[in-house]
Amino acid sequence: MGSAVTGIGHSIVRMASFTGKELRELIRRPGVVLSLILGPFLVMFLFGLGYSGYRAPFATEIVVPADAGFSRTPEDYAELAPGRLDVRNVSEDLAGAEQRLRDNEIDLLVVVPANAAGELREGRQTTIRVEWNQVDPVYDQLATLATSILVSSLNAEIIERATAAGLSIAESELGPAVENIPPEVIARPTTAETANVAPTAPDVLNFFGPAVFALVIQHLAVTLTALSMVRERISGQMDRFRVAPVSSMELLVGKYVAYAVLSLAVSAIVGVLLVGVLGVPLLGSIPVFVGIVMLLTFASLGFGLLISLVADSERQAVQLSMLMLLASVFFSGFVLPVTDFAEWMQYIAYALPVTHGIATLQQLMLRGVVMDTWMLGVLLGIGVVLYAISLLRLRRVIRTAD
Amino acid sequence: MHFDPRMSATSTEPIISARDVSRAFDGRLVVDGLSFDVAPGTILGVVGPSGSGKTTTVRMLTGTLGRNQGEIRVLGEDPRRFSRRTRGRIAYMPQLFSLYEDLSAQENVGFVAALYGIGPFKRRPLIRRALEVVELHDARHRLARDLSGGMQRRLELACALVHSPDVLFVDEPTAGIDPVLRKAIWDELRVLRDEGRTLLVTTQYVAEAEYCDSVAMIVDGKLVALDTPERLRKAVFGGEVIEVNAQRAVDPEMLTNVPGVLNVRQTAPRQLMVTTADAGTVGPVIIEALRRAGVAVAGLEEHQPTFDEVFTGLVEQQRGLRDADDAATEVTPNG
Numbered sequence: 001m002g003s004a005v006t007g008i009g010h011s012i013v014r015m016a017s018f019t020g021k022e023l024r025e026l027i028r029r030p031g032v033v034l035s036l037i038l039g040p041f042l043v044m045f046l047f048g049l050g051y052s053g054y055r056a057p058f059a060t061e062i063v064v065p066a067d068a069g070f071s072r073t074p075e076d077y078a079e080l081a082p083g084r085l086d087v088r089n090v091s092e093d094l095a096g097a098e099q100r101l102r103d104n105e106i107d108l109l110v111v112v113p114a115n116a117a118g119e120l121r122e123g124r125q126t127t128i129r130v131e132w133n134q135v136d137p138v139y140d141q142l143a144t145l146a147t148s149i150l151v152s153s154l155n156a157e158i159i160e161r162a163t164a165a166g167l168s169i170a171e172s173e174l175g176p177a178v179e180n181i182p183p184e185v186i187a188r189p190t191t192a193e194t195a196n197v198a199p200t201a202p203d204v205l206n207f208f209g210p211a212v213f214a215l216v217i218q219h220l221a222v223t224l225t226a227l228s229m230v231r232e233r234i235s236g237q238m239d240r241f242r243v244a245p246v247s248s249m250e251l252l253v254g255k256y257v258a259y260a261v262l263s264l265a266v267s268a269i270v271g272v273l274l275v276g277v278l279g280v281p282l283l284g285s286i287p288v289f290v291g292i293v294m295l296l297t298f299a300s301l302g303f304g305l306l307i308s309l310v311a312d313s314e315r316q317a318v319q320l321s322m323l324m325l326l327a328s329v330f331f332s333g334f335v336l337p338v339t340d341f342a343e344w345m346q347y348i349a350y351a352l353p354v355t356h357g358i359a360t361l362q363q364l365m366l367r368g369v370v371m372d373t374w375m376l377g378v379l380l381g382i383g384v385v386l387y388a389i390s391l392l393r394l395r396r397v398i399r400t401a402d
Numbered sequence: 403m404h405f406d407p408r409m410s411a412t413s414t415e416p417i418i419s420a421r422d423v424s425r426a427f428d429g430r431l432v433v434d435g436l437s438f439d440v441a442p443g444t445i446l447g448v449v450g451p452s453g454s455g456k457t458t459t460v461r462m463l464t465g466t467l468g469r470n471q472g473e474i475r476v477l478g479e480d481p482r483r484f485s486r487r488t489r490g491r492i493a494y495m496p497q498l499f500s501l502y503e504d505l506s507a508q509e510n511v512g513f514v515a516a517l518y519g520i521g522p523f524k525r526r527p528l529i530r531r532a533l534e535v536v537e538l539h540d541a542r543h544r545l546a547r548d549l550s551g552g553m554q555r556r557l558e559l560a561c562a563l564v565h566s567p568d569v570l571f572v573d574e575p576t577a578g579i580d581p582v583l584r585k586a587i588w589d590e591l592r593v594l595r596d597e598g599r600t601l602l603v604t605t606q607y608v609a610e611a612e613y614c615d616s617v618a619m620i621v622d623g624k625l626v627a628l629d630t631p632e633r634l635r636k637a638v639f640g641g642e643v644i645e646v647n648a649q650r651a652v653d654p655e656m657l658t659n660v661p662g663v664l665n666v667r668q669t670a671p672r673q674l675m676v677t678t679a680d681a682g683t684v685g686p687v688i689i690e691a692l693r694r695a696g697v698a699v700a701g702l703e704e705h706q707p708t709f710d711e712v713f714t715g716l717v718e719q720q721r722g723l724r725d726a727d728d729a730a731t732e733v734t735p736n737g
Contacts, residue, residue, distance in 0.1 A: 010519030017516030021502065021509075028504035028545070236500040242466040243571075244517040245489040 014246050018254025019261070022228060026262060043212060045278065057086040058107035058132070058146060061097045064090055065114035080153040084146040101133050108132050108143060110150065128154055200281050200366045209280040210365045211334050214357030217267060217293060218300040219325050221259055225304025226317040228255065233397070234314065241398055248394040252387070256301055263297040264290070283368030292360050292370070295379040299353035302386020309393045328354045353382055416475075417442045417569055417600040418463060423472030425458050432458050434623040435472070440602055440616075445595050447614030448604040449713070455623035456604035457497055460573045463602065464494045477569060490518055493567035497574045497604075499554045503547035507538055507557050510546055511564050518565040532564040536590060552583045559590065570594065572603045576610065588613040608713040619716055626716050635707055638715035640664055642681035643705040646674040646688060649698040656695045660687055675705060 062077055064070045071077070074087040088106060091097065101109045113126035130147045134140050200206060232238055241251060271289070274280045282289065303324060311317040329335060331349040338349045349355050356375035363370050370376065416439035425433040433455040440446040448456050461467035463474060465481030474481055479488050501510045511532055515525045533539040536556035541549065549557060555575055562570055572591065576584040584607070592613060595601055603614065611617040611631050619626040619634075627634055636642060641664050646652075654666040654674055662684035665677040678684035681704045689699050707715075 009521070013516050013519050013521050017513050020516075021505065021513050024509060025502060025504045236496050236498050239461070239464070239466045239496055240494065240500060240514070241517070243464045243489060243492060243494040244514075245486040245519065246517050 010245075011247075011250055014250040015254040015257065018251055019258040022255060022258035023261065026224075043216070055142065057084050058143065059105075060085045060087050060108040060110060061100060061106045062087060062090045063094045063097050063109065063111045064092065065112065066092055068112050068114050070112050080157070081146050081149040084142075084149065098131075101131060104133060107134070108146070112154070198366070199283060199368060205278060206280050206366060207362065209274055209278060210361035211358045213267075213270060213274060214296060214354050214361050215325075215328060215332070215334060216270070217263055217296050218303075218328060218352075218354040218357060219321070220266060221263055221297050221300035222304040222307065222324055223318070223321040224262070225255065225259055225301050226307040226311065226321050227314060229305060229308030230311050230314050230317045233308075238398065246398075248391055248398050251398070252305070252391055252394060255305075256298070256387075259301055259304075260294060260297055263293060267293045280365060282365050284364035284370070288364055288370065289361075292357065292364065292376070292379075295376055295383065296353055296357040298383035299356075299379045299386065302383050302390060303353065305390035306386055306393075309390060309397060324352075328352050331355070333358055350378065351382065353379055415442070416440055417477060418446070418602060419473075419475045420459075420463065421473040423459075423462060423469050423474060425455075425462060425467070425469050425471075432623050433462070433469075436618075436620070436623075436625050437472075438618050438625065438628050440600055442600050443595060443598045444615035445591060445601045445603055445613070447611050447617045448602065448620060449608055449611050449617055449709075450604075450606065450620035452606050454620045456606075456620060457573055458623075459620070460494075460571050460602065460604055464492065464571050466494075490565065491568040493562040493565065493570045495558050495562040495570070495572045495575060497577065499546075499558060501546050501554070501557060501561065504545060506543050506545055507533065507549065507553075507560075508542040510557060511560050514561040515564045520565060528564050528566070532560040535563060535593070536560045537586075552579050555579060555587065556590075559587065563594070568599060570599060570601045570603075572601060574604050574606065576605060576607060584610070608709045611709045611712075619713060621717055621720065624720075626720050631709070634712055634716075638712045638719070639677055639707060641677045641679050643707060644676045644678055644681050644685055644688065645701075645703055645705040646676055646692070646699060647701040648672045648674075648692065649700045652692065652697050653695075656697065657688060657691055660684070660691045662687060672700075 060077075062074075064072060072090045074090050077085065077087045077090065085108065089097075094111060097106070097109050097111075100106050109129075109131045111129035111131075113128060128151050130143075130150065132140075132143045134143060232241075267290075271282075275282045304321070307317055307320045307324070311320055327348075331338070331341065331345070332352050332355040333349070334354070338346055338355060341349060356372075356379045359372055360370045360375050360379075363372065418438075418440035420439075421437050423433060423436045424431060436455075436459060438446065448459060450456050458467065462469045463476060463481060465476075465484050468482060476484075477488050477491060479485060484492070502513070505513065508529055511529045512525055515528055516522075520528060529542075530539060533542050536559050538553060538556055538560060541553060546554065546557060555577075559572070559575060562572065575587050575591070579587070588610060591601055591603060595615070605611075611619075611634070614631065616628065616630050617634060618628045627637070629637065649672070651671040652668075652674060654668050657663050657666045657674065657676060662678050662680065663676055664679060667675040667677075669675050676684075676688060678688075685702055685704075689702060692699055
């Protein structure tokens with residue numbers, strides 16, 4: 001019994017030695033600490049300062065054929081898709097406009113059909129041609145949306161003109177009472193009243209603040225752990241550990257504790273700056289916030305250890321960490337929603353700790369509650385699985401080399 | 403003269419024992435059939451040029467590297483399966499500086515002490531003592547990266563000492579260090595030996611064999627010699643060597659028939675190197691023989707060959723034996 005207690009005591013001393021060593025090493029590099037704490041805050045600060053959420057309207061040229069009967073004044077088209085179109089020119093020069101689109105002088109080309117109202121009176125549908133020249137998928141989607149709004153508005157305009165001209169199309173549907181109905185009501189029989197019921201108003205900084213925060217926590221844990229273990233291996237320190245009565249579990253736990261402490265400290269400072277200085281709301285409870293950070297750190301440390309155990313140089317460890325950061329930016333829902341990806345790709349996205357970190361932190365901070373609680377379980381699962389793999393791998397490494 | 407590489411330096415139960423140990427990397431034999439014992443409370447110096455297999459040997463003995471063949475016992479256990487208790491009695495000082503540059507000297511020693519399970523309160527006096535032994539206590543607050551190369555080696559040594567090990571494996575403690583500091587480090591190692599610890603120390607400086615209780619000379623992974631420094635000297639030169647300086651030119655033939663003289667070499671017109679069975683008794687006989695030949699002796703003293711000479715002699719002997727073996731192998735098939 002006594003020897004068991006002594007053994008546990010020695011074990012704790014060994015684990016604490018790694019924790020203390022890691023933290024001391026970090027503190028001795030003030031530049032690293034400063035960039036760890038201030039870096040994420042500055043990134044978010046600049047993001048909030050520099051990103052307005054305003055997307056410039058598409059530079060648009062409208063081609064109106066001679067007999068179309070539409071206005072040739074750009075201002076008349078400004079309200080067709082409010083805020084989305086910047087109508088630079090209205091002309092009849094289709095070939096010139098197409099060339100300007102190819103040369104990227106304009107973003108959007110709208111070709112109004114000739115005699116649209118007349119075609120409508122004949123019961124035929126006409127086509128509004130809209131073209132754009134974008135390789136950015138986000139802009140591609142926005143252009144599609146703008147087109148939809150534009151076409152809807154143009155349709156309404158055409159019907160309104162036709163109705164105002166005394167067309168009897170609506171009369172056949174609505175009977176003699178139609179003459180009492182204003183043409184714009186026939187053209188737009190319904191209007192929408194919109195409301196956003198989310199507990200916080202949509203705001204770019206509020207939305208991306210927790211995401212950047214989660215990404216920083218993951219990157220911090222992955223990079224520092226990966227580098228730390230690779231350094232131990234390259235410096236020959238592993239031989240010292242092999243000779244000393246240290247187990248792989250003591251080594252791993254010591255490192256985990258060090259980086260958990262560091263992550264919590266960085267999270268606390270960045271969190272205070274995020275909420276206190278940048279004004280990002282924290283509607284949920286602080287203990288749950290701490291819990292998410294700890295789970296995210298735990299899972300991310302596993303990835304860092306895995307990288308450190310496969311990388312054979314510091315350079316490779318950094319490369320793999322950057323690769324993970326890149327994958328996280330693209331697949332975690334940071335830029336594009338995870339559901340936009342193919343189903344098989346979503347499995348990869350959900351294997352990244354930050355995917356769950358972003359979602360749960362956004363929910364907790366902006367909605368006050370974690371709705372996808374299963375994500376916390378996944379974070380724990382990723383952490384446990386990676387810890388077990390790292391432990392097995394480290395046991396092989398720390399054992400007598402072959 | 404042929405050395406028996408299995409010969410133990412002392413007859414005491416060995417703390418470290420290696421038998422026919424070999425290790426190859428990518429099919430190339432780096433350590434080839436090493437056998438030796440290290441008695442308790444002694445220093446075995448493993449001496450050999452760079453790349454001769456010294457570090458590989460130490461790594462096999464500490465259990466950080468496996469072996470392809472042979473038996474090793476350290477404190478009665480196979481290094482590949484050391485118990486925690488045995489690990490606690492062993493220390494290893496690696497060849498390269500592997501401590502943490504961002505930690506102070508004191509923190510580095512403290513970290514290693516903690517690896518051995520020594521708690522914070524018990525640790526403090528041990529750290530102080532270890533740093534005092536290597537004369538680094540005054541520099542205890544300096545970061546390891548700010549220490550000179552010599553101080554870093556001593557810091558490594560302090561880390562190896564902090565848990566009071568019974569057995570120390572010290573890999574090239576003096577590599578790249580100036581002669582004065584090398585002597586100081588060897589003085590420290592000998593103090594540890596005097597405290598009853600057993601040390602296995604590798605070095606590429608042949609002259610440092612002088613500081614050891616027994617010496618294993620390794621060339622190309624093979625054990626060339628294993629004995630005490632004194633006996634190695636005698637063995638290489640076939641006896642004790644006397645340097646004779648005469649007042650005029652002297653002929654070596656004058657001494658060839660003198661009883662007790664085994665070999666005579668002329669190193670200068672007035673100087674002879676005489677190998678004898680016993681320098682103490684043969685010296686006066688040599689003086690008398692030369693006097694009778696009409697040559698007055700200006701000086702006579704026992705010559706202490708340097709270990710560079712010893713090492714060169716051993717390598718030449720080894721090559722001679724190998725050439726002879728090769729020749730025999732070539733002749734045998736035909737007849």
